[in-house]
Amino acid sequence: MASTTKGDCGPAILLLADGTVFYGRACGAAGTATGEVCFNTSLEGYFEVLTDPSYAGQIVTMTYPQIGNYGIDPADVQSAFPGDIHRAPATPALRGMVVRDMCRTPSNWRSTLSVPEYLEQQGIVGIEGVDTRALVQHLRDHGAQMGIVSTEEFDLAVLADKLAAAPQLVGENLVQTVSCFKPHSFTADDLPAEHEFAFSACATRRAPYRVVAYDCGVKRGILEGLVRAGCSLTVVPWNTPASEVLSVNPDGVFLSNGPGDPDAVEETYAQVQELLGKVPVFGICLGHQMISLAAGAQIEKLKFGHRGGNQPVMNLLTRRVEITAQNHGFGLVFPSLGALVPELSGGVAAHPANGDLRFWVERGIAPVVENERFGRIRLTHVNLNDGTAEGVQLLDHPAFSVQYHPEASPGPTDAHYLFTAFTRLMDGEPDYLNIDIASDRLHGWSF
Known part of the structure; x- marks a missing residue:
């Protein structure tokens, strides 16, 4: 050798x-x-x-x-x-x-x-x-x-x-080991010059969206995706009180990805409970789970998780399939959010008995449940490999989340539109998720 x-x-x-x-x-x-x-x-x-x-x-x-x-x-x-x-x-x-x-x-x-x-x-x-x-x-x-x-x-x-x-993954708060411990900014000036050969100039706006981003173990590529969509970020530690966030009057709040068992990150989802309804919120991966837990949902440990850049997800609103980048071992149990609203769920009154959400994919329906804390919540995305929940949208509050990563580091660019959707949410557009992802997927690339 x-x-x-x-x-x-x-x-x-x-x-x-x-x-x-x-x-x-x-x-x-x-x-x-x-x-x-x-x-x-x-x-x-x-x-x-x-x-x-x-x-x-x-x-x-x-x-x-x-x-x-x-x-x-x-x-x-x-x-x-x-x-x-x-x-x-x-x-x-x-x-x-x-x-x-x-x-x-x-x-x-x-x-x-x-x-x-x-x-x-x-x-x-x-x-x-x-x-x-x-x-x-x-x-x-x-x-x-x-x-x-x-x-x-x-x-x-x-x-x-x-x-x-050795310590077990379940029950351990790993977020506190990877989060920042003091607030800091991230703007267009922080975009790496080494990547300029691949990207066109980032979005410009006379007044950038002022966004507070909770760092639960955020990937740099996700912060770059937000900036390229027109956001100026203040990144804060995982346990920053909601009162501090609201005191700066941000245009929106972003909840990042992160490691480990979401149930062990109570100090984050407790803050999310206070933020929902008061400011537009966008969560990905662990951030999606934080919104779910804030709404009182149950999170389950998946058998072997979703990790890779080739996970197929159906967008129930646009009926397009996204090939997505994912990295998580836990997932939302969608029925635990509440009972179905039949008139908003194609007349269906009961959740599928086997828990397989491809039931809704086959019927072309984005079902809605009535949540005790935050009103109507819609299922927006479903994993086509195993039928698990991949995205939700709060209909009575300005908030949405997905279980996967939209920034292609590494992976495809199909889900890039979610950054744009967040800016549309902050602009107050009611139909902010209605985006042609086929035309958006290469937005921002120079080749």
Whole structure:
């Protein structure tokens, strides 16, 4: 191995909580790490995955067989800010990485270092040579589960003891480990010059929309998407009181993505309860779950979650299918929001017994429930793979949310229109979600 591009790499091991073992080679930092083992189905964008704060507490398996072939450009980092704004500046939040084949000799004009070099620099344990098809199939059959990866300990009994003593993902507030700890601005001046070759000039407006963005582990690409839509952002910590937000009289409030169990982030959704109805609100991913919890809904842990840049979602309002970028392991139980309003739900009076929301896709209906706290709430988006809820709209208050990421870092641009929808909501347009996503999907790109 020393005479190949792989170099003189040592052995590594991955042990799952159910006792399943995978052996491979080290391709990152030396050490031992525990976390929930999950998988991402993206064909590209591994660096954005590496630096997405939503992966805090997880060991990520990439399903694409070769990772690292185009290297890394630090300009693509998704951890929002360096310096004294975040508790762990520029450090990836994930615990480990699992791949089939790791490329150590990248070829790309933007690349400045390889993925193995980056993992070693950042102290992230990596393992390659794993049969990732078998691992992903196992996780799909048995569900995402805790695991331990090591390049220094190979005694299964010792590894099992360490894994048993590790903190669980459910019930742990990981948002507080990745959020900023003081407010800061993000404007057009903060857009990376390295990306100018791909984008046209961002939207200009005589008076930019003044938006307060809750940082629950926000990706930088999402902030950039908001700015390009015409927003000037004040980014605040995850537990900022609603009274402080309302005191600055913003045009809107944005609730970001973030890691872990949403039920453990009570200090955020308690603030959302106070914000809804008083200011336009847009939430994505964890922000979608925060709105749902604020409305008294139930959140469930999905068997193996949605992670990747190729998740099909039906927009029930436009009847168009969006290919979306997603990263979450929990989801909204839509019936828990309230009873159906038959006259607004195609005459249907009862939620489908099996909980599969593709029931509404087949009928071409965007159903509405009556919520005890916030009135009428409409289901707007459904995942076509498993029939779970992907978006809701409050009809009696200016607020909407989606479970996925609209900014294509990494992933497609089909859901870009949601940034525009947020600005239309702040402008008071009643039909703000009625946007032709086919014409909008490439908006802002220069090629």
